[in-house]
Amino acid sequence: MTTALSxxxxxxxxxxxxxxxxxxxxxxxACGSKQDxxxxxxxxxxxxxxxxxxNADHAPLYEAIAHGDFRSAGLDVHPIVPSExxxxxxxxxxxxxxxxISYEPQLLLARDQGYKLVSVAALVQRPLTSIIALPSQHVxxxxxxxxxxxxxxxxxxxxxxxxxxxxxxxxxxxxxREVNVGFNLVPAMLSGKVAATLGGFWNYEAIQLQRMHKHxxxxxxxxxxxxxxxxxxxxxxxxxxxxRGADLRAFLQALSRGEQQAxxxxxxxxxxxxxxxPDADTALQVASIEKTLPAMRPSESGxxxxxQSPAAWAGFGRWMVARQLVRNNPNLGALPPFTNxxxxxxxx
Numbered sequence: 100m101t102t103a104l105s106x107x108x109x110x111x112x113x114x115x116x117x118x119x120x121x122x123x124x125x126x127x128x129a130c131g132s133k134q135d136x137x138x139x140x141x142x143x144x145x146x147x148x149x150x151x152x153x154n155a156d157h158a159p160l161y162e163a164i165a166h167g168d169f170r171s172a173g174l175d176v177h178p179i180v181p182s183e184x185x186x187x188x189x190x191x192x193x194x195x196x197x198x199x200i201s202y203e204p205q206l207l208l209a210r211d212q213g214y215k216l217v218s219v220a221a222l223v224q225r226p227l228t229s230i231i232a233l234p235s236q237h238v239x240x241x242x243x244x245x246x247x248x249x250x251x252x253x254x255x256x257x258x259x260x261x262x263x264x265x266x267x268x269x270x271x272x273x274x275x276r277e278v279n280v281g282f283n284l285v286p287a288m289l290s291g292k293v294a295a296t297l298g299g300f301w302n303y304e305a306i307q308l309q310r311m312h313k314h315x316x317x318x319x320x321x322x323x324x325x326x327x328x329x330x331x332x333x334x335x336x337x338x339x340x341x342x343r344g345a346d347l348r349a350f351l352q353a354l355s356r357g358e359q360q361a362x363x364x365x366x367x368x369x370x371x372x373x374x375x376x377p378d379a380d381t382a383l384q385v386a387s388i389e390k391t392l393p394a395m396r397p398s399e400s401g402x403x404x405x406x407q408s409p410a411a412w413a414g415f416g417r418w419m420v421a422r423q424l425v426r427n428n429p430n431l432g433a434l435p436p437f438t439n440x441x442x443x444x445x446x447x
Contacts, residue, residue, distance in 0.1 A: 155387035163357030172349035218404030221329035232295035241268035250293035253279035267324030
């Protein structure tokens with residue numbers, strides 16, 4: 100979504116998202132204190148809508164498909180590429196897909212609008228969204244943005260993140276001109292249209308600029324005063340969180356195996372992304388996977404893959420309320436916006 104460039108849009112429409120014929124793998128055994136092994140004689144169709152085109156963030160998913168981990172757990176998983184960035188949660192709520200990859204802020208916004216959705220795991224467990232600038236603009240810190248133009252993708256919560264960062268650095272937000280550059284974040288910087296952007300990811304746009312020898316300054320938003328949050332989450336409908344617990348547990352166990360495989364062989368994982376997205380730059384994907392893998396693991400010791408920190412969700416929810424992005428505190432609803440019960444070793 101926020102990291103998409105115009106070139107990605109063209110690639111997304113030509114994607115082949117059916118990936119390799121899965122081979123049978125050993126039955127999965129969950130990590131943690133709960134040792135539950137799931138197998139099935141036949142695989143159920145299970146559709147997952149991506150947040151955007153296949154990229155390094157999805158490496159565990161494609162690994163688990165390619166190595167047969169989902170099939171061994173009884174699921175025939177099919178990734179689907181959205182044609183627009185706002186499609187995944189809408190189509191999930193409409194019952195068109197079984198799961199959607201989205202962003203914690205977008206999930207909270209959707210729930211505030213009445214969508215009955217819940218996150219069951221974090222795919223990337225800290226913000227990727229960053230303030231990025233080129234050295235020629237003399238931006239070394241947030242304070243240096245005073246009097247400059249900053250490009251965003253025109254997304255409300257990103258504008259709020261920018262205001263939070265500026266205020267935290269003692270900069271009057273009115274002294275900074277926010278420019279909606281859509282998804283053309285990198286071109287806007289390269290052309291000098293803006294001095295910096297907020298919306299690119301440190302594991303994609305920043306690496307892309309580094310590979311161009313541009314030596315970007317990169318400030319992740321959680322290092323600029325914005326509370327930490329899970330950049331990418333796996334979302335299902337609330338009712339199916341109650342009725343499809345076995346499928347969700349099986350999915351997440353298989354996905355954890357996929358993460359282990361991506362960690363063991365980033366180049367192999369990049370090849371799978373390339374197979375799903377022929378327009379992908381393989382070297383960029385390898386670098387991005389290597390950079391992203393630590394952010395896919397819990398920072399809290401002893402927690403399983405996919406862990407969602409209750410304290411972090413509560414803190415970010417309070418920030419959303421304080422910034423008037425949502426009307427209701429997501430932490431005070433009848434049902435919380437996330438659950439860890441289906442993660443390996445968790446739940447009943």
